[in-house]
Every structure is written in structure tokens, then in C-alpha cells.
Amino acid sequence: MTAERQLDVIIFGASGFTGKHTIYQGIKLLEGLKWGIAGRSKDKLTKVLTEVEKKADKDLSETPIIVADVKDPESLKKMAEQCKIVVNCCGPYRFFGEPVVKACVEAGTHHVDVSGEPQYMERMQLQYNEQAREKGVYIVSACGFDSIPADLGTVFLEKQFDGVVNSVETFLESSNKSKSTGGAVLHYGTWESAIYGLAHANELRELRSQLFQTRLPNFQPRLKDRPLVHKSKFVNNRWCLPFPGSDRSVVLRSQRxxxxxxxxxxxxxxxYMAFDSIFHVIAVALIGAIFALMTRTKLGRQLLLKYPRFFSVGFASHEGPTEEAMENTEFAISFKGEGWNKDEEMLEPSDQYKVPPNKKLKCKVSGTNPGYGATCVALLLSAITILKESDKMPFTGGVYPPGAAFYKTNLIEKLCENGFKFEVLKD
Known part of the structure; x- marks a missing residue:
């Protein structure tokens, strides 16, 4: 990377919903760094700066504004050449992510984003990992919610385990303490990403066969799927469903x-995700089944995109959640780890144990405003970690999930200083 750059950080896609909240968090977190914002419309960027100024009561008039468009590769490269790291908030990444990654690799600039789209993330690793290493830059996706809590939570559990972990089950819970009821919890961009991610899920098998050309040993005991709907004592007898997000794919890439x-x-x-009542489970399962069926056809996708509020029963909208709803939303991911005591470690990672797992550990990662508060905090802290602790990251660069990228850094400690809580639970 060129030593002299005009800026440390550029927030790209800054006029969007996630970008706006990233600017707001950046006022505090990027203090001491030189940063600017970028997007395709200078007018929109100026407008969002004014909006954030009022909210934060902070003068942002001197913030550099860079015009760059995903449809103009030269503008993206010029943008990337002006900074050390691009914080990419412009999704869906399936459509808009690769041009920015390509520009960053060519410019020798680091890149982080908040993608929850496995196809995009794994394709970027397949296509750009070697180039990124050669250029000495880090490309890290899933630096928000998904999947920082799940991936770094698994890393945290392993560090606390003092032995060998065989399996981890995660249980996501969320609650809203807002006085107002109803209203969206997802912005349209997140809804759109989910639609295309599920619609093209069949691409993953071929991608993974190219990305991982050798199979892992058949480790025993295998972690079995729980019933589609089940109660779990681990989360106080709440009803649970499989979690459809990218957490599992991200964690398994780190583990690989x-x-x-x-x-x-x-x-x-x-x-998994946990709910207080069977009625919530039935409602979510029904909506999920309709959603999955509709993503299989072009007409179904068009309807989902045109009427997000109707087909999500009010959970998604073009406006997104209100400030009150976001600030009053809390999340917790509980981790159930099982494995073996340290005195029974194997010499080789492919060795099989002759005794069943004899040790358990429970951990939890929690915080507030997962979608657009904690996400933006984690995204910016990921960028700062790359700038300040790249010597603790793998190789000289490459394309990684967050667990693999940051497991030797102080990112977990920084997250805990800024609204997250990582803790070991007692039995």
C-alpha cells in the first residue's frame, strides 16, 4: 500500500441507510483519523452530512466528499487510491460489491463491508484472495450483524474453553422495549439482499467445490440438526427455529x-433463533416458507421487492426502522460449546477422539440496535483494527471472514468498549 494517502478511511455508499448510520458512529470512532465519504451523488452526500450534523450536533462541513459510482470502475479506483481502507456500505453486494473490491485490490486499499450474502463473500474469496495477498491488502466481509457476534463469539468461546471444542450451537434472541408497537425492523436494502441471497443459494455448492478442493475429515461425533421446531432448555425453554442468515457459513469458513x-x-x-411463544414460531415459519417459495420465481421476487411491507407483515420497508425502535432493540446470542478437556488434546487436527465430549461451556454476546447501530460500530472497528493491527492478521493480506481475520487482534476488547458484551455464563 502506498504510504502517503490523503485519507485513512472512506465510507462508500454513505448516503444510504446503513451509510448514514455509519457516518454517525464514525464521528466518535474515527476521531484522530482522516476520513471522508463517497457515493454517486454529491447532492445526496451533502444532504446526509447535514442530517447527521443536526443529529450529532457536530460540524461536518469540512468532511471530504468523493463522487464515485459502481458503474464507473475508474471513479472507484480513484476513490480507493485516496485512502487506506474503504468501508463499503453499498449493497446488495451481489450486484454492487465486486466492482468496489476489484478497485480496492488494484489500488492496494483495504476493504470491509457488512454483507450477509454467502455467495458474494465466498466468490470474492475464490476470485481475489491471491491478488489481495500479493497486494498486501485485507478484504473482510460480514463485519456487522450478520456475523461479527457469531464468528467472534465462537472465537471467544474457544479462547475460554481451555481444551478442544467439538461443536457450538448458537441461539439468537431479540427484544424491543420501545413504547410504540409495530413498525419495520429491516430496511429495504437488507430485505433485497435476503431475497437474492435465497434465490441463488444453489450457487453455493459449486462455489465451495472450487474454494475448498479437499474435503474435511469426518469428525466425530457429528453435530446433528435439531428438529425444525423445538424447545431448548439452553434458552429457558424458548421455542427455536434454524437461523436462516449467513452466520453458519461465515463461522465455518473461519474454522476451515x-x-x-x-x-x-x-x-x-x-x-438457531429463539422465540417466547409457539405462535411467534408458527408466524415466522409461515412467512419464511412463503418467502422461500416466492424467491424461486422471477414474478415472486418482483412482488417481494415491490411490496416489502406486505410480504414481511410489516417487518421490512423502504423507510426502515425508526430511531426509537432501533435504540430499544436488544439482542443476545447464546453459545453452547461442547468438547474435551485440555489433557485429552490430540496430536493432529484430523485425529479422532475415542471418548465422547466431556466438557461444556456457555457464552453469550449481547448488545443493542443490532441491525444499524451495533452493525456500524462493528464495521468501523473492523476497519480501524486493520489499520492499527494488521501485523496481528494472517499472512500479508487476503480475503477473509472476520473470525479468521481478527482472532489474534484486540477487536473483541474494542467491541466490549463500545456497546457489545462478551461473557462466559455460569451453569
Missing amino acids: FFYDNDKKRPVQMKA
């Missing part, structure tokens, strides 16, 4: 990295 490069036995992982 640890196996391939650190010769560590990979953790098996399953992700």
Missing part, C-alpha cells in the same frame, strides 16, 4: 481457515 493454516481441529456449528 484455522484447520488449513493453523492445523486446528475445526468447530462444527449450527445456528
